[in-house]
Amino acid sequence: MSNDIQEIKQSAAAAFIGNSVAVGTEVKVFAPATVANVVCGFDVLGFAVNEPGDEVVMRVTGTPGITISKITGDDGRLPLDPAKNTVSVSVQHYLNSIGRADIGLDIELHKKMPIGSGLGSSSASTVAGLYAIKTLLGDDRDVINLLPFAMKGEEMACGHGHADNVAPALLGGFVLIRSYEPLDVVRLPHPAGLYCAIVFPDVDVPTREARQIIRTKILMRDAVTQWGNIAGLVSGLFMQDIDLIGRSMQDVLVEPVRSMLIPDFYKMREIAMENGAVSFGISGSGPSVFAFTKDEATATLITQKLQQHLTGIKIGSNTYVSTINDAGPRVL
Structure with a gap:
């Protein structure tokens, strides 16, 4: 990944070095x-959903360096220290990489999704921060250029x-x-009518620990x-074949271990399949x-049935x- 960052650094437009952004300018990103x-897989x-998500407010200050002035929705669990927060570290x-370490930024992070949910909580925060600084600086390069920096945030969050x-x-x-060395990412098509029903049980499954129990x-x-x-x-995604997607979503490597946490x-899987799901599994860790x-309607019914069982x-x-979210981050 260091080579990917070096290549981005070498190709960064010279305009970013001299660009000035007025103190007080701010942007809010979801x-x-x-x-x-x-x-x-x-x-x-992975795929994005419409909700939940995180919001970052970023404003330009007159003092070089990054500060985090506020974090909400985290019950005090996330660090305000910019050297220890995934958002500020990735930014x-x-x-x-673009020679703008001189700029001053203040960050507010508003957690609108549960921490430790297996729904990419740290990723949402990190991506919101990177998209915010990209917007503030008028960086019109493809958003894919932000990916190596977002992965730096993931490395801090879970060690990988x-x-x-x-x-x-x-x-x-x-x-x-497709590949991590070198980094090669492919955006896949998907059926427009594909819905996702998500249930987050109020139990703790830390990502680091969930990775450690996987067989080597x-x-x-x-x-x-x-x-x-x-x-x-x-193939099912390309062919718009939801039934093929469903019968292909079986995991013999990771799920048998992580499901124990x-x-x-397996009772929830049974309930989901009995109520019309085409597939069922663990989100992330x-x-x-x-x-x-x-x-x-079927997705809504399944969430209701699973929530009733957990209760x-x-x-x-x-x-x-949610449907699949094709938009990614957006300025609010």
Whole structure:
């Protein structure tokens, strides 16, 4: 990834070096939540949803350097120290790359989504911050240039700079990370009628710990099964075949281990499939789960049924229903 950042630095327009932005200029940006892995595509597949998401307000100050003046919605869990916050760290990497470390910025982060949900909470914040500074500086280069800096934020958040959350949050839509070395990201088509039902149970599944329990060695037959499912899922997206998408979303490598961290995971799958889901799985590292459906009414019904089940075992939850978000971040 360091080579990707170096290439961006070398190709940065000279105008960014001398551009001045008036003190007090500010922008407010929303970036969406994401569903990573998409069951069988560990670290290589993800898509953005319409809600929830995070908001960043960024304003230019007269003092060089980055400060974070306010964070809301985090219950005091996130650091105000700009050296320890994913938003400011990724923005600082970006500024260094274009020779604008001299600029002064103040950041407000408004968490509009749950932390530790498996819905790309850190990714949404990071992408919102990067899109904000891109907007403030009038950087009209393709938004893909921000991806290596967003991955720096992920590296700080969970110890691994994966792109399956930040890429769809940044680009919108359904995204395949074909390669990490070199970084090669492909935006995939998807059926317009594909709906996502998301349920976030109120249990704690830290991303770092969820990664540590994954097997490092796998059987060849399991690898072959997984390759077939990933190929089937991507083919289904291109062919607009929701049934093919559904039957391809099976994971024999990661889900069997991570599902143990989510109460009644297989019972929730049973409920979702009985109520019209075409697929069901873990969002990211969990504990959020999601189902694909062919219409909004079915997605809504599934969230209601799953929430009722969780309430019955004394677990609170949040629910969301969304189509695939093709817009990515936006200025509010």
